[in-house]
Amino acid sequence: MRGGARMLELRLSLQVGRRSWELALAAALLVGATGAVTAIAQDAAEDVEAIDSSVCADCHDQSKLGTAYAADLKLSIHEGLECLDCHQDRGTVPHQEQPGFSAGSGSCRQCHEDASEQYTAHGRGALGDVEDVPECSDCHGDHDILPSSVKLSKTHPVNLPHTCGTCHENLDLTTKHDILIDHPIQIYESSVHGRATKGGVYLAATCNDCHSTGGTAHKILSPGNPASSINHFNIPKTCGRCHKAVEQDFMEGIHGQLVARGETDAPVCTTCHGEHGILSPSDPRSPVSRAQVAEMTCSPCHESTVLNEKYGLETNRLTTFIDSYHGLKSKAGDTHVANCASCHGVHRILPSSDPTSTINPNNLQTTCGECHPNISAKMASNPIHGVSGEGLRTPLADAVQDIYIVAIVLIIGLMVVHWLIDLWRHIKNLIDSRPQVRRMRTDEVIQHALLAIAFIGLVISGFALRFDQGIISRLFFGWTGGFQIRGTIHRVFAVLFMGTVAWHAVFLTTARGRGFLKDMFPVGRDFKFFLDRALYNLGLRDHTPCIQRFSYVEKAEYWALVWGTAVMIITGLALWFDNVVIQLLPKGVLDVVLVVHYWEAWLATLAILIWHMYSTVFNPHVYPMNPSWLTGTMPEEMYHHEHPGHLEEAKRETEEEIRHQIAKVSGKQRAAHKAPGEDVETEPEDKARS
Structure with missing residues (x-):
């Protein structure tokens, strides 16, 4: 026991001695380091020199304005201040920076204490x-x-x-x-x-x-x-x-x-x-x-x-004002007619229940009298806005209006029906009384009809998006939910349009279609025909050019249609499938596509209204219209004037078609009258008759 205790004592004393030696060494190192730091600081302090404002110009001669600092200060409100009054962190050479200090802010507080206390935030x-x-x-x-x-x-x-x-x-x-x-x-x-x-x-x-x-x-x-x-x-x-x-x-x-x-x-x-x-x-x-x-x-x-709803006010205030005399005049640009402020006031606007309000019933005569001198109190009491949804008038006036609307629809509608029937009778008589020449075959008439229907539908449904308040847009899509399905209607007409174009493309592969395309292709003489027609119209020639199957007018229109169709289909499909396009092309391309689609639609619409409608309707030689788009034929006299160079060929084609139709009808009649099992033979005289 004693031996073990003695060994423990010896071990502890050795550990204490070692620890004391380590502490003594650390203390010596710390004293040495402190002395070194102090020496360095003393050396640095000996290198720093205190300065005054008189020496600043030795280094800082010009401001950012390109002028001397002294000159700037002399003109400023701070004339007389020394540099160090503001640049308080620059009083030694070299300068000793003070973190967070700015001469343009921190030093200002020394003189402008009130402003400094006020300026704690900006926005x-x-x-x-x-x-x-x-x-x-x-x-x-x-x-x-x-x-x-x-x-x-x-x-x-x-x-x-x-x-x-x-x-x-x-x-x-x-x-x-x-x-x-x-x-x-x-x-x-x-x-x-x-x-x-x-x-x-x-x-x-x-x-x-x-x-x-x-x-x-x-x-x-x-x-x-x-x-x-x-x-x-x-x-x-x-x-x-x-x-x-x-x-x-x-x-x-x-x-x-x-x-x-x-x-x-x-x-x-x-x-x-x-x-x-x-x-x-x-x-x-x-x-x-x-x-x-x-x-x-x-x-x-x-x-x-x-x-x-929150304040218990009447609805449709603007609508009923716009529909009033004052509103219509104001919308038309009359700056002297009464507006909201004229009656209700500008800044001191009060409800009609307030006795001092300009629209209080007792004050209406005075308010209206500013524009209408000598107006009676009864006249001034007439409402400007609708009253409880009854409109701008009394119920009796509204009833009279309804009667007039029904009467106008019936009377004018019957007039339109009467003249449409009369016009059709005149056109039919015109067609029946004159020899007709084939211009388009039945399938071509159907192509034209489908193209016209699709084009008109696309124009109305397309422009209704941009001009949704227009009278035509409201007429076709103003019903509840109409504008919601406008896009669907537009796409249906687009499909019809593309289907008709595809049909026409197939037609062009047939023998007649290839002939059509050959005759429609521009040639050098078309320019000569254009010059001859221009000289004739100007009175410089006494005869019109001998136009063939298609004039330069129709050729220009057809190839413009081809170009416009390609542009509208490509841009239309891009807008239809915009999510796909935007993934493949930059957004800017889609913006351009939208612009092209819109303005190409304008170009096509105006071209049809001006170029096509004149040549087929308003031209005095074809007025009231060229009937070939309905019947496929034209009066021979009209054909002679419009296409004299192609008249004889058109007449031969017409005669061949007539003979073919007669033969077809005769064959059906004989087949209907033959005996069972009897072969039908065409007699020579039957052939001659055909």
Whole structure:
């Protein structure tokens, strides 16, 4: 036991001795290192020299403006200050940087304590937390700082938009910090305030007049901040700094009352007038101009089902106004006719139940009398808008209108039917009384008919997408759900069109089709025919050219149809299967396809209406129309005038067709009268008769 204890004691003493030696060595090293550091610091301190402002110009002779710093300071509001008054971190050579210190911000606090306390954030960015938040020098300048009253100052009203635009016109910055308004300065400069400021009216509102809070431009808060001058509920007061009387009228009106009550959907100044791009009411582009106020300004709220239900207002206010005399005149461009503001007021708008409202029943005679002197109270009481959905008139007037509509449909409809029957009789007599020459065979007539049906259907259903308010669009697709299936109808006609084109392509492979294509192909004499026709029409020749089967008019139309068909089918299929196209080609290609499809449709439609309709309908020699598209034949006299060089060949073809039809009919008759088992033989006289 004693031996073991002794060994334990010895082992412990050795360990303690080793630990003491290690601690002593560490202490010696630490003392040595500290001495070395102190020596280095002392050597560095001996290399640093304190300086004053008089030596700054030895190194810094010119500012970024290209002028001497001393000259800039002499002209600035800070004349008399020394360099080190602002550049407090530059008092030694070499300069010793102070992290976070900026001469254009940090040192300003020494003199401008109030402004420093006010400037804690800019918009949604807190100073010191968000990068790119402007410092004092960003707005006021560097060495050339001038009072705001001096025109050369960066904060003078005429220069302030440019100063703010340094950041707010920078799309990289606005995108980075999620600022939703692009180019606010550009918009402002075209506004009534911007133009006034440029014109020397320095009292006109500039950036800080609207955005500053608490009377200082150093406190610019985001619109979501309740204390912000551009917060929804503070905007009337902000605008009221310049427009005091208007603010009072607005706050007394129903809209101001709703704002004071805390309704976020109540309109304020910017709702109607805009924000940065405010225009004068006399400017036709302004949303509050006489021609625009009803549709652009009042209707977005008063046509809203949600708002009308919330506040218990009548619906269809705009619709019933537009249909009234005043609305129709206003829509036609009459700027003197009454609009919403003429009757309801501009800023002090009150419900009709308010005794002081301009539309209170007791005040209507006065209100209407502003435009209609000596108007009676009874006349002034007639409603401008519809009453409980009954329209603009009394029920009796509406009943009379319904009677007239029915009468017009019946009377004019019978007139149309009468003249259509009469026109058909005249055309039939014209055809029956004149020798006819074959122009198109039955299958060609059907091709033409299908092509015409498909083309008309495509035109109506296609343009209805762009001109959905047009009378033709409303006529065909104005019924409930009509515009929803417009696209389907358009595609059905497209399939019919492509099917007809395919049929025609097969026809061109037949013997008659190859002959058709050969005769339709342009040749050199077509240009001569064109010149001869032009000279004849100008009275320089006494005879028309001898046109063959197809004139240059028909050839130009046919090949234009071929080209247009190819373009419309290709672009139409690309738009139909746009999801496939967008995966194979850049988006820009699809945009081009859409433009080509639209304008090619215009070109084709106008070509048919002008070129084709004249040659087949309105040409005096074929009027009231060329009947071949219905019967396949033309009067011989008309054919002689239009295609004299092909008349004899057409007559031979017609005679051959007649003989073929007679033989076909005769064969059927003999087959019907023959005895069972008896062969039918054609007698020589039968052949001669045929």
